[in-house]
Amino acid sequence: MxxxxxxxxxxxxxxxxxxxxxxxxxxxxxxxxxxxxxxxxxxxxxxxxxxxxxxxxxxxxxxxxxxxxxxLSPIAIKEHFLLKKLKRLPTQKAKEVVNELKEISEQHFHLIQQYWQARNIPSDAAMTPLLRKKYSERLNTMCHLRQKNYISNIQIEDIRITKLLLNSDGAPATFVALIEGSMVDYLVNESSGLILKNEDKTILPFRDLYYFEKNQGIWQLARIINSPNPLRIYLL
Incomplete structure (x- = not known):
């Protein structure tokens, strides 16, 4: 960086x-x-x-x-060097590790959409306490305003691991995933029934950065940045 x-x-x-x-x-x-x-x-x-x-x-x-x-965000170049870094691991194959991290990212992405639509984050959700507190406060505000997000037609087109840090044993400790795709996401006022956002319910593209930390052997979501600018992605 x-x-x-x-x-x-x-x-x-x-x-x-x-x-x-x-x-x-x-x-x-x-x-x-x-x-x-x-x-x-x-x-x-x-x-x-x-x-x-x-x-x-x-x-x-x-x-x-x-x-x-x-x-020009050279994400492919970043991932190429990331694979080279992982090839130094003695017992793990680089591509297998990256694919596993991508699967973890996709699972957490879908869970976040479910939590957001339900306006409730379970106490055992795999995220850091700080992020859980931040999102719970935002969801509580939405409940108070009688606002609800409806999310559907989620299509994930690409997931790239843009940053990876290893611990002293050579195993992944933290990583950042760039998730790109499209979905229908609109906001409704439950009291009036009015659609406050995306009235046409059109499919819109999304691009998110998901930051992960490994705590006590469990991957936890630590931060989410929606629609990051290319400079932020490149400077990770």
Whole structure:
């Protein structure tokens, strides 16, 4: 994560150097033109154009680099290196471990939708106490407002493991899963019967990050981020 943040910082540093370079070129040219007896308005214009040309090229390069890091999320590349990391495990096959984590992610995803629609999280739900408290409070608020979510037609299209940390024994300790798909999700006011969200009950795409921790041998859901931006995914 620190390495990827450093790359973005270097982009900004490169931008500053480029601006200084462009301005510096203009000043040196102007200074030398003052000492020249053949200084003309044309040469001043040419020097100024060259300076702005350097700045423009630098800006374009920096913008292109930032676009790549902000909007092109190379999840496949991340998973490739994750598999290489797991291949160092002495008794486990990398793909089997990743597939198991994906199954755990899918199971928890469906459970969360069930809890949310029922507006109730069981006390034995496989999630951290902090997350259970946070979601219970939100569901209690929905009950007070007489609001209820109706969820159906869930289609999971892809699950990628975007981050994995191993413990001292080389076994998975925490991981993050990116879950993508589509479903019908609409919000209803039970008192009036009015649909407050997604009135047409259309199938909408979703993209969620699920954070997991292993406590006493049990995988617990620790955090959920709905519709994360590409930068957050890449900087995991």
């Amino acid at each position: 620190r390495v990827r943040k450093s790359i973005l910082i270097l982009c900004n540093f490169f931008l500053a150097i480029t601006l200084a370079w462009g301005r510096g070129g203009g000043q040196n040219s102007v200074s030398s033109s003052r000492n020249s007896s053949f200084n003309t308005s044309y040469s001043k214009f040419q020097t100024s154009s060259e300076s702005w040309y350097k700045m423009l090229i630098g800006l374009i390069l920096v913008i292109l680099i930032k676009i790549i890091f902000y909007y």
